[in-house]
Amino acid sequence: MSDALAKGSELKAPEVKEEASPGHIRVRNRALILTAAEEVFATQGYRGATTAAIAKKAGLPKANVHYYFGTKEALYAAVLEDILGLWLGELDRIVETSDPATALAGYIRAKVHLSRERPLASKVYANEMIRGARHTRDFLKTELRNLVKEKAKVLEAWAAAGKMEPVDPVHLFSVIWAATQHYADFEVQVGSLLGRRQLAAKDYDEAAETIVRLVLRGCGLKYDSR
Amino acid sequence: MSDALAKGSELKAPEVKEEASPGHIRVRNRALILTAAEEVFATQGYRGATTAAIAKKAGLPKANVHYYFGTKEALYAAVLEDILGLWLGELDRIVETSDPATALAGYIRAKVHLSRERPLASKVYANEMIRGARHTRDFLKTELRNLVKEKAKVLEAWAAAGKMEPVDPVHLFSVIWAATQHYADFEVQVGSLLGRRQLAAKDYDEAAETIVRLVLRGCGLKYDSR
DNA sequence: ATTAAATTTGACCAATTGGTCAGGTTTTGA
DNA sequence: TCAAAACCTGACCAATTGGTCAAATTTAAT
Missing domain, CATH: 1.10.357.10 (Tetracycline Repressor, domain 2)
Incomplete structure (x- = not known):
């Protein structure tokens, strides 16, 4: 392993407890979905964006997208809000x-x-x-x-x-x-x-x-x- | 009937023989469809535009739209060309x-x-x-x-x-x-x-x-x- | 440790969509 | 007048779509 790499690894200082704080899953997954949605809405338009494509880009099953945002329209509203x-x-x-x-x-x-x-x-x-x-x-x-x-x-x-x-x-x-x-x-x-x-x-x-x-x-x- | 209206009606000068020239149906219907398509593509986006909506706005059955332009994509290309x-x-x-x-x-x-x-x-x-x-x-x-x-x-x-x-x-x-x-x-x-x-x-x-x-x-x- | 709450997800569904097609009607040209 | 070409369109289809749900798993808090 190269010096630089080893140094880099050792330096990831805070060493957070793997996972943390209640609600962190919600925060992380909503962010994943919002980022994916922005890209799909941008390149495909509102109607052209499918919840399946957004889910795939976010690395989550489609049902999960609906779990967090309910409808495609609500997800779109959230993206616009951002x-x-x-x-x-x-x-x-x-x-x-x-x-x-x-x-x-x-x-x-x-x-x-x-x-x-x-x-x-x-x-x-x-x-x-x-x-x-x-x-x-x-x-x-x-x-x-x-x-x-x-x-x-x-x-x-x-x-x-x-x-x-x-x-x-x-x-x-x-x-x-x-x-x-x-x-x-x-x-x-x-x-x-x-x-x-x-x-x-x-x-x-x-x-x-x-x-x-x-x-x-x-x-x-x-x-x-x- | 008002003067202005009457005058307007009488003035529609050329008084073309009701219908004319071979291919005029093709020309007229393609124009109807292109105009309708421009509006629907503009307000709904490519994916959001449906051939049914375009047909309805053009006042023609959907199958007629496909008769003249084949696919939605070809129709879109024709609109862009214009x-x-x-x-x-x-x-x-x-x-x-x-x-x-x-x-x-x-x-x-x-x-x-x-x-x-x-x-x-x-x-x-x-x-x-x-x-x-x-x-x-x-x-x-x-x-x-x-x-x-x-x-x-x-x-x-x-x-x-x-x-x-x-x-x-x-x-x-x-x-x-x-x-x-x-x-x-x-x-x-x-x-x-x-x-x-x-x-x-x-x-x-x-x-x-x-x-x-x-x-x-x-x-x-x-x-x-x- | 236990339990309630949150999260996950495959399977499913009704509605919509682009596109096809066969059989009909109208227009065109000779 | 008549046949060929152009035009018309209701009915249909396979694929896709947004959304649901119940059962399972994981996380949080006591």
Whole structure:
């Protein structure tokens, strides 16, 4: 056995008691199923996803999936719930005290990063929108709308302070979301155009810079193209 | 009967001989089926679309759908074929002799217009990309890639002539496509954020202007925000 | 150790789905 | 007018699907 390997093995420090804490099975299996479901829903669509395929990908019998989530629809709702949490976080940096260019650029880069790290989540969400947001209507009309209204005030304040030009906030966010999520949802198209099977880190970076450039300049902010 | 209505009826000028030309049944029914299929594929996804639903929407028995298109997959391919034709046309205005700002703005406005007029086509295409472009890979890697390469040369020429700043063409087109098609694919989301059930003509116009503004300024071109 | 609760799962079911087909009707062209 | 081609469609089928369930096993808590 090589030194490195031996060292690695010895280092798995905590030496947890093999299994632990009540409910850990529930937690582990729900996570397995949710991960598998995200992939199957993303690549096959809601209707195309079968509970059998999800179960197989999770390494569990189909009846087990129904044991934990009841129906396919409830499982789908749970997957969406996870994704919405992921989406909502990054907007925090858009606050009045931030510098507009820094905040917007940071948000865009973070969103592109998410498209690279969690493309399946983006695809599930896109699918949900395309099909009319049957399971997400309330979220859109309340939570998301309020969040955007809040951020709209920040943009207005920036504009009033002469830090940027006024821009319609809904259209600005729409363009940012569309452009950034495009690199997850239409990954295969962008890859084809760039002549790659898979997008590389560099491609995501260049995408982010392009989007940042258009948005900042569009808002009357400085951006130096290198 | 109102004047307007009567006038409208009388005006249906050509008064074609009730039926006509051999093969007209084939043409008419294929069109009925393709239109119905576009809607069902758009709103239900590939797997979610049933030939029965398509037949019902077309007002024909299911067996008739199979009579004209054979399999569901062949019908889907035919729908995609139609859509790709629609997509490819508008790029014509991006030629070296055009003024960059005029050409790009015109293209963006035309694409937004298409999102409003043919949202279902956009949704079918988005679905196809999300699922990995199983039926469109070849098109992407050959036709679309070559088209973009061609347009890339135009952008380079414009930049070399000092008419605009250099921009990565693939990322520029990706952002334009993402932003414009967003108003078809994520229509329900934009509507929720704007507090409308349906987007109005004004909303599409404002969307187009926002995108034009970001893109032109991003390319170092003038755009006056009114 | 004991028992209640949680978990597991093969077998099963009713409904749906893409697709077929035979026998009929209508359209077309000579 | 008439036969061939095109078109139509109700009835049917094998496969798949989401979901159920009862009996067995494992885990948790006393």
